[in-house]
Amino acid sequence: MLLQVRNLRCGYGSLEIVKGISLHVCAGEIVTLVGANGAGKTSLLRAITGLLPPWSGEIVVQGRHTRGLPPWKGVSNSMVLVPEGRQLFADMTVWENLLIGGYHNPDRLMAMEEILTQFPRLRERSQQLAGTLSGGEQQMVALGRALAAKPRFILLDEPSMGLAPLMVQEVFSVIRKLKDLGVTIFLVEQNAIAALGIADRAYVMETGEIILEGDARDLLHNPEVRRAYLGKGYKEIWE
Ligand SMILES: Nc1ncnc2c1ncn2[C@@H]1O[C@H](COP(=O)(O)OP(=O)(O)O)[C@@H](O)[C@H]1O
Ligand SMILES: [Mg+2]
Incomplete structure (x- = not known):
């Protein structure tokens, strides 16, 4: 359990x-x-x-x-929490948000690569500021940021x-x-x-x-x- x-x-x-x-x-x-x-x-x-x-x-x-x-x-x-309202770092890029999510994960670059493969839309937008994405895309970043920790x-x-x-x-x-x-x-x-x-x-x-x-x-x-x-x-x- x-x-x-x-x-x-x-x-x-x-x-x-x-x-x-x-x-x-x-x-x-x-x-x-x-x-x-x-x-x-x-x-x-x-x-x-x-x-x-x-x-x-x-x-x-x-x-x-x-x-x-x-x-x-x-x-x-x-165990990772994806908080209500996403709480992204709006002035950072998608890539930087994922990087922060993987802060404690020594294999974060590998995890991030997997995430960008799973979420092609995030790969397309990896250099875009998170605050400029649509609501759905922001939620994907929030999920991706959690996954970067490999929970x-x-x-x-x-x-x-x-x-x-x-x-x-x-x-x-x-x-x-x-x-x-x-x-x-x-x-x-x-x-x-x-x-x-x-x-x-x-x-x-x-x-x-x-x-x-x-x-x-x-x-x-x-x-x-x-x-x-x-x-x-x-x-x-x-x-
Ligand atoms: N920081 C807080 N201080 C006082 N009351 C709060 C606080 N956060 C939430 N509440 C109250 O707790 C109740 C439940 O809120 P919450 O847990 O956010 O519910 P939900 O997530 O189901 O919408 C609400 O009545 C809300 O006003
Ligand atoms: Mg709530």
């Missing part, structure tokens, strides 16, 4: 946001956590990576208890945010490809249709709690999930 979270609680000041969450991710899986805006998804990822000190509970990353450790101690190079495990925070539907499809097909390359993925998303469409297993989060979990396909067809998260467009897209 790459990640195990047990009864995790955290928040800001005295306000509890993550209210006792338990979940796990096994090697080779795409696991998604879907939930509406404000559910506490980003706070959960911050707690898992040590950016937000948890109040209680357990976090086990590849067999090691990391709760209470700062990110530079708790997160090994084999076994990637945590993705809302990669679909701000992207047009076609771009969401493109980015998600890249995420699916990462699984085939042997990378394990924990995908946090508001876009439940897209996320449940590529995931193996899923958790549904509502105001800081997991209210449903199971096989992603089953959840995609679960009437409760459809009503709450998928909206009216669901039928036309999937049936």
Whole structure:
């Protein structure tokens, strides 16, 4: 098991946001956590990576208890977070962004070459400033920057945010490809249709709690999930 979270609680000041969450991710899986805006998804990822000190509970990353450790101690190079909003170095080129992602990887040049082969669009634009790319291209750079560290495990925070539907499809097909390359993925998303469409297993989060979990396909067809998260467009897209 790459990640195990047990009864995790955290928040800001005295306000509890993550209210006792338990979940796990096994090697080779795409696991998604879907939930509406404000559910506490980003706070959960911050707690898992040590950016937000948890109040209680357990976090086990590849067999090691990391709760209470700062990110530079708790997160090994084999686990990388792709943060919400991409957070690229906008005034640096695509190539330089990848280089920074591979800072701790002695084989970074080889990893970068592989990334540029996997993402031909990034090779074309390797000398372009990251801030001048389209939203979808920026998300690819954010993924590429994470891959430059050669991680076994990637945590993705809302990669679909701000992207047009076609771009969401493109980015998600890249995420699916990462699984085939042997990378394990924990995908946090508001876009439940897209996320449940590529995931193996899923958790549904509502105001800081997991209210449903199971096989992603089953959840995609679960009437409760459809009503709450998928909206009216669901039928036309999937049936
Ligand atoms: N730095 C912060 N200080 C205080 N409250 C915060 C902070 N960051 C997020 N919150 C609150 O925590 C709740 C959950 O936010 P967040 O984890 O970003 O949810 P999500 O990623 O699911 O949209 C929201 O009500 C938000 O206002
Ligand atoms: Mg968020």
